[in-house]
Amino acid sequence: MGHQDIQWGIAPIGWRNDDIPDIGKENTLSHLLGDIYVAGFDGTEVGGFFPEADVLNKELRLRNLKIAGKWFSSFIVQDGVEETAKAFERHCAYLKEVGAAIAVVSEQTYSIQKEEKNVFSKKPYFTDEEWNQLTSGLDILGGIANRYGLKLAFHHHMGTTVQTMEEVDRLMENTDPAKVHLLYDTGHIYVSDKEYVPLLRKHIHRIAHVHYKDVRKEVMEQCEQKGQSFLDAFLAGMFTVPGDGDLDFVDVYEELLKHDYKGWIVIEAEQDPAKAHPLEYALIAREYIDKNLLNKSLINK
Numbered sequence: 001m002g003h004q005d006i007q008w009g010i011a012p013i014g015w016r017n018d019d020i021p022d023i024g025k026e027n028t029l030s031h032l033l034g035d036i037y038v039a040g041f042d043g044t045e046v047g048g049f050f051p052e053a054d055v056l057n058k059e060l061r062l063r064n065l066k067i068a069g070k071w072f073s074s075f076i077v078q079d080g081v082e083e084t085a086k087a088f089e090r091h092c093a094y095l096k097e098v099g100a101a102i103a104v105v106s107e108q109t110y111s112i113q114k115e116e117k118n119v120f121s122k123k124p125y126f127t128d129e130e131w132n133q134l135t136s137g138l139d140i141l142g143g144i145a146n147r148y149g150l151k152l153a154f155h156h157h158m159g160t161t162v163q164t165m166e167e168v169d170r171l172m173e174n175t176d177p178a179k180v181h182l183l184y185d186t187g188h189i190y191v192s193d194k195e196y197v198p199l200l201r202k203h204i205h206r207i208a209h210v211h212y213k214d215v216r217k218e219v220m221e222q223c224e225q226k227g228q229s230f231l232d233a234f235l236a237g238m239f240t241v242p243g244d245g246d247l248d249f250v251d252v253y254e255e256l257l258k259h260d261y262k263g264w265i266v267i268e269a270e271q272d273p274a275k276a277h278p279l280e281y282a283l284i285a286r287e288y289i290d291k292n293l294l295n296k297s298l299i300n301k
């Protein structure tokens with residue numbers, strides 16, 4: 001067990017962004033997959049612009065790349081679990097066809113992720129009743145994911161009702177560990193709570209998927225002072241790839257290895273591709289991983 005149980009991916013978000021589809025729209029699927037191959041990653045996540053399963057599978061096969069998973073915006077509280085489950089079934093069927101392991105779920109009811117609101121101070125909150133709807137609904141979605149041979153990994157996210165460590169605690173306590181897992185995103189928890197290791201340590205046994213998102217602390221502080229929205233903050237360069245920001249991914253990696261984490265670590269750094277050349281940043285991440293995480297004997301495994 002150890003390094004060999006981990007697959008390294010890089011998300012399309014450095015090339016194109018589902019939250020602002022105009023960004024990087026000149027970057028085609030071939031361009032993206034070619035860059036991922038050149039940078040030496042094992043695969044990626046499905047972006048909103050990806051084609052149907054058989055077309056995608058051929059493009060992946062040609063480059064020996066794999067799919068880790070795909071984001072799903074759930075609206076369990078807003079639309080009810082029955083409505084959400086129908087869309088989630090289709091999502092899981094697609095993921096199974098492309099050979100993915102993970103269905104990433106983020107509850108988007110009341111989310112300000114795409115709104116022009118101060119993401120540092122205006123996050124939404126659920127009532128106790130809404131929390132119950134969310135957690136019981138997630139157990140149902142997790143059961144569906146399991147039927148497709150997938151794991152549901154819940155994504156805590158800035159500007160949503162499940163953003164802070166306290167909120168992740170509540171979600172984990174009230175969901176079935178066999179059905180609902182955690183996606184640990186270093187960047188989101190750092191921007192939210194200004195620390196990122198406690199969440200990892202506390203919920204290590206529920207983590208089924210990891211996003212390595214680095215943060216430029218100075219930019220984050222400026223964005224917070226200005227009260228910027230989530231989208232404006234990423235356009236200002238709040239996020240970057242590991243090796244280029246202020247987070248230390250060695251500790252995180254050690255902790256994952258120590259607990260026999262098996263699965264994907266996906267580099268996920270949303271930046272404006274017009275300012276941050278996607279392949280250049282993919283290569284910065286790759287070099288950081290090779291030098292600091294893989295070539296160093298971190299622990300004896």
Ligand SMILES: O=C1C[C@@H](O)[C@H](O)[C@@H](O)C1=O
Binds near residue numbers: 013155185
């Ligand atoms: O996993 C993610 C998917 C994106 O759509 C999201 O906005 C980003 O911040 C993220 O962490």
Ligand SMILES: [Co+2]
Binds near residue numbers: 185
């Ligand atoms: Co993420």
